[in-house]
Amino acid sequence: MSRPRHAAGPLVWVLVLAATCLLLVVFQKVLWLVVPFLFALIAYYLVLPLQRRLLLRGVSHDAAAVVVSVGIFAVLGLAMAFSMPWFGAQLSALQAGGGRYLEGGVRFLGDTLAWLEANFAFVARAQLGETAMAGLTDHIENFASRHLAGAALTVATWFPSLLLVPFLAFFMLRDGWRFKRFLIRAVPNAFFERTLQLLDQLDRTAKGYFQGLIKLTALDAVCLAAGLWLIGVSSPLLLGIVTAVLAWVPYVGSIAGCLLVVLVAATDHPGSPSVAYAAIALFVAVRLLDDFVFMPATVGRSLHMHPLLTVLMIFAGGAVAGVAGLVLVLPVLGLVAVIGETLGAVLADPRLRARHRSACELLRRQVTRDLPA
Amino acid sequence: MFRLFGAANKPAGAFPHLASLPLFAGLSPRELKIVAALVHERGMLAGEVIFDEGEEGQAIYFIHSGEVVICRQGDAGHPIATLGAGAVFGELALVDGGPRSAQARAAAECTLGVMFRGDFLALMESHAAIAAKISFQLVRHYAAIVRRMTAAGARP
Numbered sequence: 001m002s003r004p005r006h007a008a009g010p011l012v013w014v015l016v017l018a019a020t021c022l023l024l025v026v027f028q029k030v031l032w033l034v035v036p037f038l039f040a041l042i043a044y045y046l047v048l049p050l051q052r053r054l055l056l057r058g059v060s061h062d063a064a065a066v067v068v069s070v071g072i073f074a075v076l077g078l079a080m081a082f083s084m085p086w087f088g089a090q091l092s093a094l095q096a097g098g099g100r101y102l103e104g105g106v107r108f109l110g111d112t113l114a115w116l117e118a119n120f121a122f123v124a125r126a127q128l129g130e131t132a133m134a135g136l137t138d139h140i141e142n143f144a145s146r147h148l149a150g151a152a153l154t155v156a157t158w159f160p161s162l163l164l165v166p167f168l169a170f171f172m173l174r175d176g177w178r179f180k181r182f183l184i185r186a187v188p189n190a191f192f193e194r195t196l197q198l199l200d201q202l203d204r205t206a207k208g209y210f211q212g213l214i215k216l217t218a219l220d221a222v223c224l225a226a227g228l229w230l231i232g233v234s235s236p237l238l239l240g241i242v243t244a245v246l247a248w249v250p251y252v253g254s255i256a257g258c259l260l261v262v263l264v265a266a267t268d269h270p271g272s273p274s275v276a277y278a279a280i281a282l283f284v285a286v287r288l289l290d291d292f293v294f295m296p297a298t299v300g301r302s303l304h305m306h307p308l309l310t311v312l313m314i315f316a317g318g319a320v321a322g323v324a325g326l327v328l329v330l331p332v333l334g335l336v337a338v339i340g341e342t343l344g345a346v347l348a349d350p351r352l353r354a355r356h357r358s359a360c361e362l363l364r365r366q367v368t369r370d371l372p373a
Numbered sequence: 374m375f376r377l378f379g380a381a382n383k384p385a386g387a388f389p390h391l392a393s394l395p396l397f398a399g400l401s402p403r404e405l406k407i408v409a410a411l412v413h414e415r416g417m418l419a420g421e422v423i424f425d426e427g428e429e430g431q432a433i434y435f436i437h438s439g440e441v442v443i444c445r446q447g448d449a450g451h452p453i454a455t456l457g458a459g460a461v462f463g464e465l466a467l468v469d470g471g472p473r474s475a476q477a478r479a480a481a482e483c484t485l486g487v488m489f490r491g492d493f494l495a496l497m498e499s500h501a502a503i504a505a506k507i508s509f510q511l512v513r514h515y516a517a518i519v520r521r522m523t524a525a526g527a528r529p
Binding site for chain 1: 403404406407410413415417418419420421422423424425428429431432487489491492496499500
């Protein structure tokens, strides 16, 4: 993404960081709207190239939005119809083996802790294995009574708002350009070109981020699935997709994905912990590949942030808005940074402000020409 | 309320104006419709500065009605050129996005069509037929400028 040529000062950056944190706090309060909006944005930027192709063939915006939406629904419907038996089989296998996978994971953890106690005296003295296993057993035994009702309620609350996703995506496709023109019409002539540039950069940043996220997820899923298939873990593709999607939540999602993979690996091969260790090694390798190769080539390219600032803002996002903050902080920071930098450059330009004042004066003179002084 | 983004945003408003511009000569009605969707309309008051010399060029302008003078910065009394309806200016920005070579100012109240450089470049990248036709007209336009400058230089 090309940045405005006018470098933003420290004041602009302080305001950008403060605005990002404030927005995250606000977004956390209206998460029921922000999450569907986020998914709709991802869907919108995913199908936007298709709509652009139709527009460039002379199809109107409205017709292109309808054709693309109907086409996507038809393709998704067919894909679901064909993959339902496979997904059903995978899900019922997971459901049937859920308890088995949990037991396998606990057994793997117990074996690992026992090995650590046998080999390291300080671990044995701390009775790490006994303490950890007691806590874990208590958590597993009471998990259903403590969390299941809450989880069911959360799903019931979220389901209606997630139904908004296709509607929001459709209206973004159909009316997004109208909204952009509507905004542009309100901009004074003096700031017009710079505002066009701002909207273009916003669009490029959001498009780069969300399309990059999809590419990153696909790359992660393929690498993990290939690796898991090579080391002999069952359902490698499903596990690859689930763990790649979980990685949308920085840190927390990656840990959850790794735990899932280890549970499955430890249960599939109870006699050989080396498979579970290989799965952990694979996960670490894919994460490193993700952070240093895939991320800079996909999502990172759209944000152009200093890595230290990115990491600090992820922690800040988590601190002010929890898991939602972790997920939202990077796209919000990217967009607020573009708005802040460009607005800073526009409003701090004395020539543009003077031109705007001059235009206002011209207008005032024109409309008061026939009025007594 | 439900007409919020309605008729005022219809791109077809610029359609008849664009058809009369030499830059878009040769485009079919369907291609003109595609280009019109990318053009914004702006109204300027007499004396209003459209862009300054040295400013980063991000758009090309078409005069739908009215008159525009191209001059050195702040020297509107000695215009380099006076342009009327149908003329195009700011076109150098399309090629290099560099600084504006002169100031543009509305000599009379005018209506302009504006196309953002990013939209223009995206159109060039994605629509070969339109790209070829507009590029050819741009080359003709630049050739005419070079001829005029050469003739002016050769004059005693």
